[in-house]
Amino acid sequence: MKLHRESKGTITVATILFIIISVLAIYFLKMWSLLIIMPLLVVYSLVFWFFRVPDRNILEHRENVIAPVDGKVVMIKEVDETEFLKEKAIQVSIFMSPLNVHICRYPVSGKVIYKKYHPGKYLVAWHEKSSTENERTTVAVETVTNHKVVFRQIAGYVARRIVFYCNEGDQAKAGHEFGFIKFGSRMDVFLPLDTEIICKIGDITKGGLDVIARMKD
Structure with a gap:
């Protein structure tokens, strides 16, 4: 999936936050860490989905x-x-x-x-x-x-x-x-x-x- 050029900063911040929160959840919550990581993963995936660039065949138009x-x-x-x-x-x-x-x-x-x-x-x-x-x-x-x-x-x-x-x-x-x-x-x-x-x-x-x-x- 191609991502828009405006995604770079947002995805960088989202990735850093995802890693930090996931590591802290695993360290402090152990087996219960998935209760934090799975919803966070959904939100993280939505950031990528938001910045997607669909492949569209654009035609010429006049009127x-x-x-x-x-x-x-x-x-x-x-x-x-x-x-x-x-x-x-x-x-x-x-x-x-x-x-x-x-x-x-x-x-x-x-x-x-x-x-x-x-x-x-x-x-x-x-x-x-x-x-x-x-x-x-x-x-x-x-x-x-x-x-x-x-x-x-x-x-x-x-x-x-x-x-x-x-x-x-x-x-x-x-x-x-x-x-x-x-x-x-x-x-x-x-x-x-x-x-x-x-x-x-x-x-x-x-x-x-x-x-x-x-x-x-």
Whole structure:
């Protein structure tokens, strides 16, 4: 199983803690040490599972808006996007549990024209105010169909580290990685009002594979 590059520090710390606690359990608890070691082993294995990188066949897309993450669609509504678009847009929000793959992917193809990191709170990721009050990043892409699309990584109650690798002027390719969020979190995508929304609330998405909307060419 391939692991994400963001896993190195977390797995190193987890390995050291696992070894130390296991040795102490064996030394002090003897035959009862398995009561500590087995649950700890499950948690240790979940750390590896969280940082997995699935092998996915990413296709080329023009009008399609691709699910940027693995997760569950929790919101589809018309909102005012006040940071970059400064106009009404359709917001599609996808929540990621700690068990989901947490690679963040471009939802559309085009050119990166804006990026910004915002420090903030750590409300639960499905809270509506987390989109504007939590630690987050905002990226805007001018698509190959001449639309402007904004998407936002949002830290959740557990997530405390967001990374994004893109820079203004980069070419965005729908379905390809641009960042990562550690543990529970959410992504919002803001689309033009005339976008055809294909997904619905409650849908389970596969990042880079599922089409969630389609824009007019």
